[in-house]
Amino acid sequence: MQNQTGNxxxxxxxxxxxxxxxxxxxESALIEEISEExxxxxxxxxxxxxDKFSKEHLRALQDIHRDxxxxxxxxxxxxxxxxxxxxxxxxxxxxxxxxxxxxPSHFQNGIFKLNPLSxxxxxxxxxxxxxxxxxxxxxxDGSNNxxxxxxxxxxxxxxxxxxxxxxKTLENSWCSxxxxxxxxxxxxxxxxVVPITTSGEIVALISFEIRLGSKNFGLINLCFPYPVLExxxxxxxxxxxxxHTNVVSNEIGRNEILTKINPALLDLSxxxxxxxxxxxxxxxxxxxxxxKLDQKIDEKLYVLINGKKKFVAxxxxxxxxICVKIADKYTPKE
Numbered sequence: 001m002q003n004q005t006g007n008x009x010x011x012x013x014x015x016x017x018x019x020x021x022x023x024x025x026x027e028s029a030l031i032e033e034i035s036e037e038x039x040x041x042x043x044x045x046x047x048x049x050x051d052k053f054s055k056e057h058l059r060a061l062q063d064i065h066r067d068x069x070x071x072x073x074x075x076x077x078x079x080x081x082x083x084x085x086x087x088x089x090x091x092x093x094x095x096x097x098x099x100x101x102x103x104p105s106h107f108q109n110g111i112f113k114l115n116p117l118s119x120x121x122x123x124x125x126x127x128x129x130x131x132x133x134x135x136x137x138x139x140x141d142g143s144n145n146x147x148x149x150x151x152x153x154x155x156x157x158x159x160x161x162x163x164x165x166x167x168k169t170l171e172n173s174w175c176s177x178x179x180x181x182x183x184x185x186x187x188x189x190x191x192x193v194v195p196i197t198t199s200g201e202i203v204a205l206i207s208f209e210i211r212l213g214s215k216n217f218g219l220i221n222l223c224f225p226y227p228v229l230e231x232x233x234x235x236x237x238x239x240x241x242x243x244h245t246n247v248v249s250n251e252i253g254r255n256e257i258l259t260k261i262n263p264a265l266l267d268l269s270x271x272x273x274x275x276x277x278x279x280x281x282x283x284x285x286x287x288x289x290x291x292k293l294d295q296k297i298d299e300k301l302y303v304l305i306n307g308k309k310k311f312v313a314x315x316x317x318x319x320x321x322i323c324v325k326i327a328d329k330y331t332p333k334e
Contacts, residue, residue, distance in 0.1 A: 052202045052226045053093045053233075060236040062091045065206050065222070068173035075169055080136045082213050086220075089207040097199035099223060107221070108151070109188045110163040111196060114171065114180040117232070120196040122223035123163060129210055129218030134158055142213050150189065160187055170222075177235050197225035204229065270313065270324050271295075271302040300327055 053061075069086040076084040108130055110123040132142045137158050151159060167182040174180045197203065208220040229236065273293025295301070301324055303311040309332075313324035
């Protein structure tokens, strides 16, 4: 006959009194509470595919390459003389082996560096994109659809040229994180020829869709192995990029202004001394007359730029000519 008083076996045991039952229930509740708190302090770790890039890192990479997309579309539009549009499809992390296995074999793989970052980066161009670009560079209308063939020597040279133009644009986009110098390394057909990292290493993959003209679509991939970005992960945050971009933009704007005004001519003069003289003395002045100045021979001279004092200098001679040597900036006396 079954006991109808409840399903808790502790309540059906006559050897356990009510106090012991309450103590066991409290202990069981405490264990469950501790277990829940413990679970909040850890997360599952996948040793085969660990997450080395946080969501914030991936978001920062997306921000950097959003600017890259805008610049490259403008560059290619001007260079190819055809309408070019680009969009970021995805920014994700995966193992290098997964990346290589997921890519079609007809991709042209350009390998380059962004010094001072250590390691190599992969730039993949699909045949649909590359054949149109090469056709335009060779004077065609961009309607070449012969995808499944090897590149000729001339086409390889042109491909290297367009890749160098792409990574130069990438170099400019990365200045919001740190100054880098793009260096082209090699061009390979596919990703299996020269691996840029080990098969199990985590990489950040940025995929772009590019439209050339009205009907030609293709893919461009950028693959950053984790060791390449490891030293700059602390800078890969949207907040840092936003703050640093303003500083870089101001510096770039200043340099552009200086570049534009560099050819402007300025009037430079040096004051040897001054004196007060009567008009009658000026009218009676003749060759050989001596005018006494208020400037002593061992005192520094004032250098004027467009009539304003900017520097102080010392007089001298060089190659038989009278000259002055800039000694310091002029500081007005208060």
